[in-house]
């Protein structure tokens with residue numbers, strides 16, 4: 001609600017999922033990396049021989065590989081959700097992934113961005129290098145073409161399919177070897193590859209792992225294949241059923257040149273994987289460009305997060321939230337405090353400052369280095385307003401043209417605590433009382449709020465956004481240069497929908513003001 005544009009909101013949302021510590025957040029399913037989170041039971045289940053981190057990587061592969069770079073269609077677009085009944089997409093991985101991701105889906109965060117984030121976090125959290133995370137993918141609304149290579153697929157057809165998706169022979173070998181380091185082949189889905197004897201204690205689905213370190217994103221499979229050690233490259237190499245030796249056919253298709261190169265060192269292997277996996281998650285349909293990486297660098301390791309802008313009837317404005325400091329390699333240790341300086345509406349740096357002291361409780365995911373949060377509140381007159389803040393010599397652009405006023409808005413009842421391990425399907429009637437402040441000298445009689453509610457869609461477990469619920473906000477008064485508008489609206493929703501709902505507000509005849517007020521979930 002305070003950010004300058006829609007893309008900034010998407011980046012803020014993805015950064016929150018990626019960097020902030022949250023007990024039931026995005027990382028909960030892949031921590032530890034051996035974990036299997038059963039999203040239909042909303043609980044971990046480690047008796048099956050399944051692994052969420054591996055499922056996320058395989059999901060991205062099956063979604064991406066039917067891309068056609070010549071027509072710029074397909075790729076990482078979440079069409080996999082509509083394709084799970086195809087024989088080439090056997091197994092629970094795809095619906096498992098999409099169901100878990102659906103907890104975090106909303107109008108600003110597409111399912112395909114969540115699939116990409118799944119790859120980045122699975123690889124990064126489980127020992128591999130961090131793949132740049134860009135945002136802005138759009139979700140498909142229907143199934144795409146078929147053609148995911150199967151263990152039975154011949155080498156020519158396999159290489160053709162990857163080539164269509166922009167990957168040459170060497171790239172295909174690298175990407176597959178990088179994919180086949182975590183997880184394994186399950187008897188339940190591939191009885192033609194692994195024997196019945198693979199079913200055992202804590203392995204009800206009968207998984208045979210690709211290497212000895214099933215939960216580590218590492219060079220293990222490649223080393224085993226090249227040196228003939230351990231699992232020798234995994235079941236798609238060693239199975240006695242020649243027809244389904246797809247990894248053996250692929251790795252040996254250039255006389256083992258690429259796979260031997262990959263085996264030269266862990267750092268080389270990881271660097272190659274980082275490159276081909278980035279290309280995989282950035283193979284997207286025409287023509288929406290992706291954002292710059294949301295990743296922190298030594299100059300972008302400081303970001304504002306969970307900001308709330310408010311104004312009261314007395315004309316006092318407040319901006320509260322926190323600065324997130326990530327100590328990436330090469331950056332200074334987190335300082336004890338930061339000074340946050342107000343930049344007024346006219347764009348001038350003011351003498352209004354707040355000292356933000358390092359919080360010891362929020363340490364973030366730490367994937368990029370130690371993470372700290374610095375809560376702060378700035379107070380200033382509504383006549384002064386804001387256009388940004390400056391912290392440690394960096395400027396962050398904000399806007400106060402239109403925003404939901406937290407102190408004059410509320411909702412009831414309180415939904416169950418957000419958690420990916422609880423059932424959020426209970427439906428209740430939620431009532432939102434929302435007040436918007438609009439900076440204008442020519443106030444219209446009303447504003448229109450459009451709700452973006454995640455709803456089920458036919459053919460996939462991935463939700464879509466319904467924008468048919470609107471409300472008219474009526475003028476209720478003014479304070480300084482702001483005019484207040486207010487509405488009360490009731491809606492029957494599941495708790496999970498509540499957490500994904502957002503609202504855009506616009507003056508008549510105008511495009512939506514940049515708003516992303518999560519009316520039911522302001523803290524998320």
Ligand code: HEM
Nearest residue numbers: 054055057058061149150151175176179183184185186246
């Ligand atoms: C010729 C290409 C490929 C074929 C034929 C193939 C085939 C398979 C098969 C049959 C499985 C077993 C799935 C199960 O039992 O649940 C599997 C697992 C897996 N594949 Fe591939 N794959 C290919 C390429 C890739 C690529 C390019 C990636 C990712 C970059 C990838 C990532 C994975 C992962 C992570 C698993 C483990 C899944 C789990 O443990 O749940 N695969 N693959």
